[in-house]
Amino acid sequence: MFSVSDAEAIILNLVRSLDNQRDTEFVDLLADNRILATPVTSNLDFPHWDNSAMDGYAVRYEDVQNSSEETPAVLEVVEKIPAGYQPQCTIKLGQAARIFTGAVMPAGADTVVMQEKTRLEDNRVFILTTPKPQEFVRHQASYYQAGTELLPAGIVLNAPEIAVLAATQCTQLRVYRKVRVAIFSSGNELVMPDKRLEPGQIVDSNQYAIASLVRQTGAEVLMLGIVKDEPEVLKQTISDAVANADIIISSGGVSVGDYDYIEQILESLNAKIHIRSVGIKPGKPLTFATFPNENCLYFGLPGNPAAVLVTFWRFVQPAIKKMSGLADNWLSFVKARSHSELRSDGKRETYLWGKLHLIDGFYHFQVAGGSHTSGNLINLAQTNALAILPVGKSLINPGEEVQVLQVFGC
Ligand SMILES: Nc1nc2c(c(=O)[nH]1)N[C@H]1C(S)=C(S)[C@@H](COP(=O)(O)OP(=O)(O)OC[C@H]3O[C@@H](n4cnc5c(N)ncnc54)[C@H](O)[C@@H]3O)O[C@H]1N2
Numbered sequence: 418m419f420s421v422s423d424a425e426a427i428i429l430n431l432v433r434s435l436d437n438q439r440d441t442e443f444v445d446l447l448a449d450n451r452i453l454a455t456p457v458t459s460n461l462d463f464p465h466w467d468n469s470a471m472d473g474y475a476v477r478y479e480d481v482q483n484s485s486e487e488t489p490a491v492l493e494v495v496e497k498i499p500a501g502y503q504p505q506c507t508i509k510l511g512q513a514a515r516i517f518t519g520a521v522m523p524a525g526a527d528t529v530v531m532q533e534k535t536r537l538e539d540n541r542v543f544i545l546t547t548p549k550p551q552e553f554v555r556h557q558a559s560y561y562q563a564g565t566e567l568l569p570a571g572i573v574l575n576a577p578e579i580a581v582l583a584a585t586q587c588t589q590l591r592v593y594r595k596v597r598v599a600i601f602s603s604g605n606e607l608v609m610p611d612k613r614l615e616p617g618q619i620v621d622s623n624q625y626a627i628a629s630l631v632r633q634t635g636a637e638v639l640m641l642g643i644v645k646d647e648p649e650v651l652k653q654t655i656s657d658a659v660a661n662a663d664i665i666i667s668s669g670g671v672s673v674g675d676y677d678y679i680e681q682i683l684e685s686l687n688a689k690i691h692i693r694s695v696g697i698k699p700g701k702p703l704t705f706a707t708f709p710n711e712n713c714l715y716f717g718l719p720g721n722p723a724a725v726l727v728t729f730w731r732f733v734q735p736a737i738k739k740m741s742g743l744a745d746n747w748l749s750f751v752k753a754r755s756h757s758e759l760r761s762d763g764k765r766e767t768y769l770w771g772k773l774h775l776i777d778g779f780y781h782f783q784v785a786g787g788s789h790t791s792g793n794l795i796n797l798a799q800t801n802a803l804a805i806l807p808v809g810k811s812l813i814n815p816g817e818e819v820q821v822l823q824v825f826g827c
């Protein structure tokens with residue numbers, strides 16, 4: 418049985434990122450949540466030209482350096498420059514231009530005085546303050562210089578990045594294709610959620626949970642459905658999936674029961690099994706294998722629903738993120754103050770689900786009420802984090818610090 422950190426290292430060492438040329442596609446600015454495959458460079462400076470940060474007057478600093486309410490400089494207004502207009506005049510000594518936020522600075526002017534610090538009489542403006550030299554001028558290229566790297570490869574394109582790319586006219590983006598993840602559930606007792614339950618049957622909730630998690634991680638889902646605990650059917654399902662997916666995730670059938678066939682089928686398909694069990698609670702019988710020639714990874718998650726979510730978050734999610742080309746941030750751990758008593762038997766690294774809150778810059782963790790056993794998924798609803806009790810630590814008291822894996826934003 419591997420420790421959690423050894424299992425993580427084994428998995429991540431075997432994950433190859435998609436190829437940054439071959440495994441890419443072009444998307445436009447309406448793409449969401451995609452990962453840049455190559456760095457982006459723009460040929461536009463930002464700002465594109467010197468412009469005003471205020472509604473006011475563009476002036477020459479030397480004209481206004483001794484201005485005040487008592488002794489205002491008086492300047493002739495020679496032009497009106499709204500945003501989107503190219504100034505025609507050059508501002509000479511004793512002159513100013515009416516200017517608006519975002520408008521192009523006229524030649525000759527180097528400073529903007531905001532309109533609240535001026536008074537206009539006919540076409541003469543009285544400057545009632547001494548501005549700082551170059552005040553309220555947004556200089557060309559002061560935020561970004563054309564030809565330098567704008568965004569690095571390996572980052573997610575979220576709203577801020579999309580805005581940057583739009584502003585600098587980078588409209589065609591080379592991103593990694595989505596990782597293809599095939600998922601299925603194994604178990605004779607399983608039925609679809611809309612089917613009438615016969616005695617002994619339960620709903621296949623795992624497949625829906627995994628599909629949602631995979632999509633949230635930015636990958637594409639191939640739903641293979643429910644597969645009976647029959648070796649031939651399982652073998653056919655897995656060998657078909659190997660040809661079509663980068664990653665296969667199954668749930669169930671990885672323990673020691675008579676109907677737990679996953680490992681023997683992987684072996685019969687010449688997969689190399691790297692992990693058969695991990696010292697994690699829930700999730701001990703996690704299976705991890707590779708199909709070396711096909712470059713395909715296999716995660717056999719335990720059937721218990723809480724074990725599925727915990728092992729996905731701890732092992733599968735970082736693997737998908739790494740394969741997707743994301744450069745870092747595959748897992749997000751934080752230190753939090755526990756508001757609850759947290760208990761484990763101390764034998765396996767134990768993950769307890771609950772709610773992480775950020776209050777005044779400090780994280781606080783509140784464990785979910787109800788039973789924390791891997792067959793219970795009901796109290797996983799509305800949680801966003803997993804508190805971690807290391808091996809040998811059987812109690813964390815309220816008020817003590819605890820390591821927490823953040824699985825959704827808070
Ligand atoms: N003798 C032992 N028995 C068990 C051990 C052990 O070490 N020795 N380990 C236990 C642990 S820990 C776990 S976790 C489970 C893992 O079981 P399997 O991966 O073999 O899964 P199944 O036997 O198929 O099912 C277990 C459980 O989960 C329910 N299930 C299965 N699939 C789904 C699904 N798609 N949606 C919802 N629920 C599902 C299933 O009905 C069972 O209740 O083994 C322990 N046993």
Ligand code: MOO
Pocket residue numbers: 697698699700701702719721723724791792
């Ligand atoms: O690992 Mo199992 O999930 O403890 O029941």
Ligand SMILES: [Mg+2]
Pocket residue numbers: 669670671672673674676677720
């Ligand atoms: Mg079993």
